[in-house]
Amino acid sequence: MMITPSQHDIHCIGCEYSCQIYPDAVLRSQYCGQSSFAIWPEGNLFLQQGILTKLRKENNRLSCGFIFVDFSLPWLRDFIDAKWIDNLIKTGMRIVIITDNHLRPLANYWITRSNKIHGILYASDDDDIQRMKIRRLFTGRLALDRQGRMLNYSEVMLLNRFMSGICAQGIISIDKIETKKVYVHKYRLEKKLGFTVQQLISRVL
Secondary structure: OOOOOHHHOOOOOOOOOOEEEOOOOOOOOOOOOOOOOEOOOOOHHHHHHHHHOOOOOOOOOOOOEEEEEEEEEHHHHHHHHHHHHHHHHOOOEEEEEEEOOOHHHHHHHHHOOOOEEEEEEOOOOOHHHHHHHHHHHHOOOEEEOOOOOOOHHHHHHHHHHHHOOHHHHHHHHHOOOOOOHHHHHHHHHHHHOOHHHHHHHHHHH
């Protein structure tokens, strides 16, 4: 079952205590450092180990925490709704997107829509580029150099409709949009993401 942002806890991965950060922050251990690190949504152990390895190399007792967002297909339903970023903002931590190649156009959309996102790491970034971006982030700078294509607002709204189970004819009827316009947006959306709408739905079920 897909876990929604409101049901999904966020825990620090900085040490073995795994203190909860959201929705209910807990008293942190006196042995913890000044900064917290988290991955959201939780569950990708491979990504967690990779992040921890990089953090151990670069962390110099930061004064703020970071949430690394696993921007990948299994969580697509979460990322077409602005609530995901609203919830992460409440933690007071800096938000960094780590995107796979398929969701890069959607990730690029969000970094232009919200000034609360501090950085983006792409699957195509090599180790040197990733280290450079992490150093920039850890010294209080942004790392938002955009790569590749980007969805626009109409395409994201259309994707939201499709992922809610509404077909093209239903969208035309509900939103009073011209038939040609819906199918043009659908074509461009599928071309940018590299999947048909049906393929996307089947991959995130």
